[in-house]
Amino acid sequence: MTKEQRKRRTQIGIGFIVAVFISLILYLVKIQIIDGAEYKAASENLAVSQMTIKASRGEILDTNGNPLVTNRQGYCLVFKYADFPSYKDQQARNQEINELIKLFEKNNAQWIDRLPIVYNKKGKLVVDKEKEAEFQYMVSENMLELEKGTKATPDECLDALIERYSLTGYGREEARKIASVCFGMKYLGFSVSTPYTFAEDVPGELVPVVLENSSIFKGVEEESVTYREYSNTTAFSHILGVVGSISAEEYDYEKLKLQQALSDDEITKAEKDKLQNNAYSINDKYGKSGIESVMEYYLRGTSGIKTTTQSSDGSVTEDFLLAPEQGATVITTINSGLQVVAQDSLAKALKENKKLPYFGEAGAVVVQNVKTGEILACVSYPTYDITKYFSDYDKLSNDGDSPLWNRALLSAYAPGSTMKPAVAIAGLTEDKISLDSTYNCTNFYTCEDQTFQCLSRHGYLNVTTALEKSCNIYFFELGRELGIDKINKYSALLGLGQKTGIELPEAAGVLASIANKEANGQTWNPGDTVQAAIGQSDNLFTPIQLVNYCSTIANGGTRYKPYIIKSVLSADLSEVVYETEPEILNTLTISEKKLNIVKDGMRQVLTSRENSAHYIFEDCIVEAAGKTGTSQLKRTTEDGTVVDCNNGFFISYAPYDDPEIAVAVVGENVETGGGMSKVAVDVYNYYFGQRNKYDSENRNNILIP
Helix, strand or coil, X not given: CCHHHHHHHHHHHHHHHHHHHHHHHHHHHHHHHHCHHHHHHHHHEEEEEEEEECCCCCCEECCCCCEEEEEEEEEEEEECCCCCCCHHHHHHHHHHHHHHHHHHHHXXXXXXXXXXXXXXXXXXXXXXXXXHHHHHHHHCCCCCCCCCCCCCCHHHHHHHHHHHXXXXXXXXXXXXXXXXXXHHHHHCCCCCCCCEEEECCCCCCHHHHHHHCCCCCCCEEEEEEEEEEECCCCCCHHHHCCEEECCHHHHXXXXXXXHHHHCCCCCCHHHHHHHHHCCCCCCCEEXXXXXXXXXXXXXXXXXXXXXXXXXXXXXXXEEEEECCECXXXXXXXXXXXXXXXXXXXXXXXHHHCECCCCCCCEEEEEEEECCCCEEEEEEEECCCCHHHCCCCHHHHHCCCCCCCCCHHHHCCECCHHHHHHHHHHHHHHCCCCCCCCCEEECCEEEECCEEEECCCCCEEECXXXXXXXXXXXXXXXXXHHHCHHHHHHHHHHXXXXXXXXXXXXXXXXECCCHHHHHHCCCCCCHHHHHHHCCCCXXXXXXXXXXXXXXXXXXXXXXXXXXXXXXXXXXXXXXCEEEECCCCEEEECCCCHHHHHHHHHHHHHHHHCCCCHHXXXXXXXXXXXXXXXXXXXXXXXXXXXXXXXXXXXXXXXXXXXXXXXXXXXXXXXXXXXXXXXXXXXXXXXXXXHHHHHHHHHHHHHCCCCC
């Protein structure tokens, strides 16, 4: 190596050493001077933890902005893993759980029973049908390992739980309760990061009792949470639905949805992080029914992240890395005042028109805006106290009057004579009849080997007077001339015997047909056609179908899709997130002149002094049109006796000259449909009375120059 090469190598080495030394000095300057305060603060901190904070659920309002569901603050009691007796000391854990359960039951307070095996009314241990997924987990290899070989019985499961949790010193029912809590902790993954919720919405006076006895109830703490608050606990129950603990099926469904969303290559990392942070946990709440269920995506809100920092001096600092965002506000189409009036009126009408003493009072009312499809009221009776849904569930589900069942959307009835306007529309459109054509009602009608009867001998009638008098003979003959296929063609165009498309769960109903008859192993006869023409045979329609059908007639033949969600706004009401636009499903091809013939007949139902509805409508503040209907059916009493019973129907719209709303009323076990018309009168008087009052008040406030 030459002298020059050695000199060059020495210079490079010196340069490298100088560069490293300068870098070290710069690094020390950065950490000691520039970032010194930050590093000093960090060195003084002992622990930093993060916790997901669930957002408050969004509110639900009526069409005028009046609250239907809001939130209130309450308390739940949770087990904190660090302080709660360890699973290694099962006896201490059992004792604490048992004492807590006894305290709650002594004070008539609810605690969360998650065990999928329960005692029925006869004192027999059975599997809870609502917790099948939990039962499968319990018997699986993840827990009791009972799924191999023959299926384990509930008693065998309890035996295994007693052994697993060392509960032999307790009575069998007492052991089951303790095992329920232990199972819940196992199932929900009780850990440092996952506290276990023992009880929700705990009475305020019970919380301090638990906290003051911390030596007995170790690791039991209260948490402030929000609970649903209802402006009326019974009037909107079937519409609103309830929120409850997420089920295993619901959790798996949301987990799959999340995986699909995360697999989208077009979303950003920030969006993916937000999705993952807001993922459902097995401890979450979930909309179980009604609007709470169908609007879960909007109502749920976005979870936040809270950081907790504990310093060396013991001080604790909390801060939000990501603030929780309250769920959106759902605006419904429901007029809350109208809903209450309709419910009260229906309850009264059912009581006054009850036919048989063996059955309770039940029915439904639906009110619709004929120009948009908005549902203004949707009543199912009997109803229930939504705040007691979970505590009284067994009682409610076993009630013979089925208060949990939404009759307005899910019950399908033979509609009786409310079917006749649809058949009249079919006859006029198909030119089978005109205003001038008549049929002679002789009180009896023969179709092959069957004889049918009318309520009276009406003589010669045209279509308008046939609707007014609800003549069966007229529509028997018209139905025979049309045939069942033509009747069904127009019934379908009017939305009968099919789902309407409303956001909530609904029944499809049935259109009487040859195919339907044969599917049930029966033969279609000509007599079925004439019976179908007066709303009997196999025809079964829901109240919401009836009101939508009536609205279509009222507005001139346009069938709108019914809807109950008006819009969705941001929590602060500043932004429209979603808005429902009226949707036309189809339009009748009937001319205005022909449709007016049917509407005139419906008007005469309420103006003819021969009809009982006329006298009821004398108290109505607007002119209306309508059609009554009564269908006969057989029902079985509790002692097994089969008796003849009636269901009553009334469809109507008002004002007659410029229709705005339609009403459908159904009453089970009533004398006739005419008695149900009083409900429509009360609806009209409230709806148009309130508007007239509003217009009057605004006119009085106008300044005259």
